[in-house]
Amino acid sequence: MSEPVPALEVDCRGMACPKPVIELSKAVAAVEVGKTVVLVADDAAAAADVQAWCRMRGQEYAGSGTTADGVPTYLVRRVS
Amino acid sequence: MLDNARAVVAECLGVRPDEVTFTPSGTHAVHLGVLGLLAGRARQGDLLLASSVEHSAVLQAGSWHTARGGRFETVDVDAHGRVSPDSVAAATAQHGVPAVIAIQSANPEVGALQPVEVAHVMESPLFVDACASAGRLPLPEGWSAAAASAHKWGGPAGVGVLLVRRSARWRNPFPGDERIDERAVGFENVPAALAAAAALRASLEEQVQLSAEHFSLTTMLAETVRSIPDTQVFLAPGDRLPHVLAFSCLYVDGEALVSELDRLGFAVASGSACTAGSLEPSHVLAAMGALTHGNVRVSLGRDTAAADVHRLAGELPGLVERLRARAGVS
Numbered sequence: 001m002s003e004p005v006p007a008l009e010v011d012c013r014g015m016a017c018p019k020p021v022i023e024l025s026k027a028v029a030a031v032e033v034g035k036t037v038v039l040v041a042d043d044a045a046a047a048a049d050v051q052a053w054c055r056m057r058g059q060e061y062a063g064s065g066t067t068a069d070g071v072p073t074y075l076v077r078r079v080s
Numbered sequence: 081m082l083d084n085a086r087a088v089v090a091e092c093l094g095v096r097p098d099e100v101t102f103t104p105s106g107t108h109a110v111h112l113g114v115l116g117l118l119a120g121r122a123r124q125g126d127l128l129l130a131s132s133v134e135h136s137a138v139l140q141a142g143s144w145h146t147a148r149g150g151r152f153e154t155v156d157v158d159a160h161g162r163v164s165p166d167s168v169a170a171a172t173a174q175h176g177v178p179a180v181i182a183i184q185s186a187n188p189e190v191g192a193l194q195p196v197e198v199a200h201v202m203e204s205p206l207f208v209d210a211c212a213s214a215g216r217l218p219l220p221e222g223w224s225a226a227a228a229s230a231h232k233w234g235g236p237a238g239v240g241v242l243l244v245r246r247s248a249r250w251r252n253p254f255p256g257d258e259r260i261d262e263r264a265v266g267f268e269n270v271p272a273a274l275a276a277a278a279a280l281r282a283s284l285e286e287q288v289q290l291s292a293e294h295f296s297l298t299t300m301l302a303e304t305v306r307s308i309p310d311t312q313v314f315l316a317p318g319d320r321l322p323h324v325l326a327f328s329c330l331y332v333d334g335e336a337l338v339s340e341l342d343r344l345g346f347a348v349a350s351g352s353a354c355t356a357g358s359l360e361p362s363h364v365l366a367a368m369g370a371l372t373h374g375n376v377r378v379s380l381g382r383d384t385a386a387a388d389v390h391r392l393a394g395e396l397p398g399l400v401e402r403l404r405a406r407a408g409v410s
Binding site (some may be wrong): 017019022044047048056078 | 370
């Protein structure tokens with residue numbers, strides 16, 4: 001099954017915590033329920049904090065990946 | 081005189097004097113304990129299993145072990161930072177029965193006491209890093225080797241304690257020293273060992289009262305933090321260290337929080353990346369699936385005034401609100 005194209009991409013390269021999670025929350029609020037947001041972040045805390053944010057906010061963590069140039073990406077689906 | 085210090089420490093910790101060795105640090109005691117048990121089990125196997133929330137001293141010993149051809153795997157913890165019979169069983173099912181298993185007595189970052197008895201079901205010798213609890217709580221049961229650190233109970237820095245059961249098979253993992261006690265490294269610092277023993281006795285004597293006071297203060301502080309929106313309080317249900325409280329605040333910069341608290345006269349620690357002199361967030365918080373940013377760890381000592389803890393509780397809600405407003409979130 002291929003992932004749907006994210007409705008929004010947030011590029012947080014070079015930003016330190018908690019900025020990527022703040023940007024993620026704004027982006028998820030801006031898409032419709034059922035749509036996904038992809039966060040691009042090289043901050044080491046993002047791996048733990050994106051998942052923790054999803055649990056706190058009741059949103060769905062839909063997995064991680066990397067960009068073509070090797071920067072971690074995190075996919076989040078708005079479910080509420 | 082060294083035997084005197086040894087006898088006092090043994091009595092305070094409930095072990096035999098010949099099971100006590102003074103080391104140059106708690107970290108070194110951990111390294112000798114973990115790697116010495118592994119060396120004693122070299123014929124049986126090379127797998128070291130440890131909880132994923134061990135102090136870095138244990139994790140570094142694991143890295144040293146793997147660099148020399150051994151295997152090192154971890155046991156998962158729950159959201160409170162605790163291992164369980166199920167998580168230990170899952171780890172052994174996946175990796176095999178360990179040559180040595182290491183489980184801390186208590187987690188120094190979030191205060192959860194570990195159910196170290198989960199290791200008793202297996203034959204593998206147990207190493208207990210007791211640095212966070214020794215001098216405050218009795219040692220758990222069933223270990224083959226354990227480690228403690230004098231400065232954690234108010235003793236001098238530079239004194240660690242390695243405990244090895246007489247029945248344990250322990251072999252020196254490092255180049256040997258021609259000493260009577262093969263576990264000792266060079267000549268022990270006798271005055272420091274005596275000071276460590278005296279501090280341990282004093283700490284245990286005041287512990288009953290101090291623990292009750294600290295328990296109620298950290299419980300009060302936890303309630304205050306929970307009243308702040310979007311916070312995670314890491315106060316393990318059941319047995320915990322009474323003097324530790326950690327929490328994370330969503331959308332708050334941990335470094336800003338720590339420096340603002342410092343400006344207000346509160347010295348606190350943090351497990352957030354960029355604050356702890358490290359770019360990586362706390363491996364303990366990450367293993368718990370917890371929020372790692374906006375993290376603060378409050379640790380109460382014998383000299384901490386109750387009034388200061390109440391003042392901290394009064395300042396925190398407004399401070400978190402100001403920092404969120406500064407970051408553009410409300």
